[in-house]
Amino acid sequence: MTDYRRPLPIPDEDSRDFWEGCKRHELIMKRCNDCGYYIHLPKQRCPKCWSTNVGNAKVSGKGTVYTVTLVSVETTPGFKPPFNVSLIELDEQPGLRIMSNVVGIPDEDVAIGLPVEVTFEDVVLDGVHEASIPLFRPTSRESRSSQ
Amino acid sequence: MKLNLGDSRNACIVGVGRSVISRDSGKTAITLATDACVEAIRDAGLTQNDIDGIATHEMSTINGYKLQETLNFPNVSWYGQMALPQVTASFGVLEAAMAVEYGAATYAIAVMGLMKPKGSGSRGSRRDPFAGVQGPPKVGGEGQWSAPFGGNGFVFVHWMSRYMYQYGAPRETFGHIAVTARKHAVLNERAIAREPLTMDEYLNSRWISKPFCLYDCDYPVDGYAAVVLTTPERARHLKNKPVSIVSGSQHTGRRTETFLWDDMTNMGAKYAGQKVWELAKDTGLTPKDVDVACLYDGFTVLTVNWIESLGLCPVGEAKDYLKGDAMQLGSKGPVLNPHGGMLSEGRVHGMGFIAEAADQLMGRSGVRQVPDARVAVVSNGAGVQNCAMLLKALD
Numbered sequence: 001m002t003d004y005r006r007p008l009p010i011p012d013e014d015s016r017d018f019w020e021g022c023k024r025h026e027l028i029m030k031r032c033n034d035c036g037y038y039i040h041l042p043k044q045r046c047p048k049c050w051s052t053n054v055g056n057a058k059v060s061g062k063g064t065v066y067t068v069t070l071v072s073v074e075t076t077p078g079f080k081p082p083f084n085v086s087l088i089e090l091d092e093q094p095g096l097r098i099m100s101n102v103v104g105i106p107d108e109d110v111a112i113g114l115p116v117e118v119t120f121e122d123v124v125l126d127g128v129h130e131a132s133i134p135l136f137r138p139t140s141r142e143s144r145s146s147q
Numbered sequence: 148m149k150l151n152l153g154d155s156r157n158a159c160i161v162g163v164g165r166s167v168i169s170r171d172s173g174k175t176a177i178t179l180a181t182d183a184c185v186e187a188i189r190d191a192g193l194t195q196n197d198i199d200g201i202a203t204h205e206m207s208t209i210n211g212y213k214l215q216e217t218l219n220f221p222n223v224s225w226y227g228q229m230a231l232p233q234v235t236a237s238f239g240v241l242e243a244a245m246a247v248e249y250g251a252a253t254y255a256i257a258v259m260g261l262m263k264p265k266g267s268g269s270r271g272s273r274r275d276p277f278a279g280v281q282g283p284p285k286v287g288g289e290g291q292w293s294a295p296f297g298g299n300g301f302v303f304v305h306w307m308s309r310y311m312y313q314y315g316a317p318r319e320t321f322g323h324i325a326v327t328a329r330k331h332a333v334l335n336e337r338a339i340a341r342e343p344l345t346m347d348e349y350l351n352s353r354w355i356s357k358p359f360c361l362y363d364c365d366y367p368v369d370g371y372a373a374v375v376l377t378t379p380e381r382a383r384h385l386k387n388k389p390v391s392i393v394s395g396s397q398h399t400g401r402r403t404e405t406f407l408w409d410d411m412t413n414m415g416a417k418y419a420g421q422k423v424w425e426l427a428k429d430t431g432l433t434p435k436d437v438d439v440a441c442l443y444d445g446f447t448v449l450t451v452n453w454i455e456s457l458g459l460c461p462v463g464e465a466k467d468y469l470k471g472d473a474m475q476l477g478s479k480g481p482v483l484n485p486h487g488g489m490l491s492e493g494r495v496h497g498m499g500f501i502a503e504a505a506d507q508l509m510g511r512s513g514v515r516q517v518p519d520a521r522v523a524v525v526s527n528g529a530g531v532q533n534c535a536m537l538l539k540a541l542d
Contacts, residue, residue, distance in 0.1 A: 009295055067306075069304040069356045075297060082357070083297055087305055099293050133296075
């Protein structure tokens with residue numbers, strides 16, 4: 001993994017639990033303990049009811065492709081065009097979206113409405129587990145039937 | 148927002164100025180910005196001593212003291228710097244208009260523009276902020292949610308992707324915006340791109356970030372524009388036909404979370420577009436009265452959003468409306484961006500739309516004049532800050 005060149009996140013006070021969860025291969029989102037609203041991007045006050053009683057909740061990591069673009073110009077190290085950048089809407093709540101890449105199928109085949117599930121890419125540099133990046137792959141038949 | 152105070156009180160645009168627009172001017176931003184200001188002030192028939200209000204935009208890299216170091220206005224009594232993270236020249240114009248209406252300024256100037264990012268289109272450009280970095284670059288703040296996925300830039304393409312999916316709009320809907328811009332730019336000597344563009348050329352151009360093709364994206368240039376405003380009473384004694392600012396809406400939405408908007412097919416135009424008409428309710432003016440529509444076109448999808456949000460066609464129906472000669476010079480309905488917009492005149496970042504609308508309502512746009520243009524809508528913005536203005540020619 002020493003040839004990993006893609007940008008890595010710098011966690012902050014609001015995002016640390018999310019990125020630490022990714023390292024454990026868990027998708028952790030903030031959730032309002034009062035009204036139950038999932039809050040992403042993470043913040044310490046619920047945008048729905050303004051409660052500050054906000055905690056962490058593990059989400060299923062299952063969702064659908066909400067939008068997709070096929071980037072055809074070089075923008076970022078480690079990404080060879082054309083590559084997809086997709087917004088994934090998670091099953092837990094309408095509008096609960098995360099930007100990611102769909103992997104496991106040709107980029108050209110990624111389409112709106114495709115059911116996907118999270119998978120994590122561990123980035124280990126010089127023996128240090130720097131981060132795990134949440135990517136999405138088409139939902140496997142087994143996990144679809146278990147829903 | 149700026150309320151409609153009636154013809155006798157609404158601030159008026161009385162002068163318009165622009166710098167040279169070019170791909171590489173070899174000049175500094177302040178040189179171009181002051182060129183635009185001087186032209187606008189002279190166009191209004193005013194002098195250095197008359198200007199007592201200034202509105203600038205942080206994003207243009209110009210501010211009050213930089214203007215003062217060159218233009219040396221001795222009588223400034225009002226100054227506003229718009230510290231917005233996105234383009235919205237209209238904000239400065241509206242703030243200046245309200246300053247004039249309130250009496251804080253008698254003659255105010257608003258200036259906005261942009262320099263083409265250095266090395267744009269090549270490595271080391273704005274699109275490649277990591278050039279030269281060894282190993283994986285680390286990104287905090289809002290970038291942590293997009294850079295690890297190669298998602299920096301092209302945020303608005305997700306809006307187009309969703310819009311096309313939701314309303315079944317074909318690429319031709321967006322192509323119509325690009326083709327129309329170029330058709331009009333052929334008639335604009337200042338425009339940077341003046342070769343006619345066909346729908347086939349649009350459809351066969353290279354992908355930038357599908358569904359964005361080359362012609363969905365505006366043209367980065369070095370360019371500035373400025374307008375001068377005053378009260379209608381003073382305007383009547385100046386040489387140009389006054390252009391009354393009837394109403395104006397200002398809206399702000401999510402930025403880091405652009406991809407989390409409830410309705411990703413219509414961005415903030417939805418709010419600003421409806422509000423500008425609500426504010427003008429007493430005038431009786433409606434979208435049917437619009438002669439000139441100078442609508443933001445940083446990307447073609449944004450123009451489609453504005454056309455629908457301003458009520459020029461129903462939401463989701465642009466695919467039926469933007470056909471044939473719709474919105475083109477010589478057609479029956481409103482004319483879209485007679486100067487070619489930022490897609491073809493060049494990215495004078497919002498102020499180009501205001502300058503063109505004012506010139507059109509003053510009736511001095513030459514070969515691209517919209518006949519009997521009386522009412523114009525102007526929009527600026529792209530999801531984060533959104534601003535719409537309703538302008539009309541004063542008799």
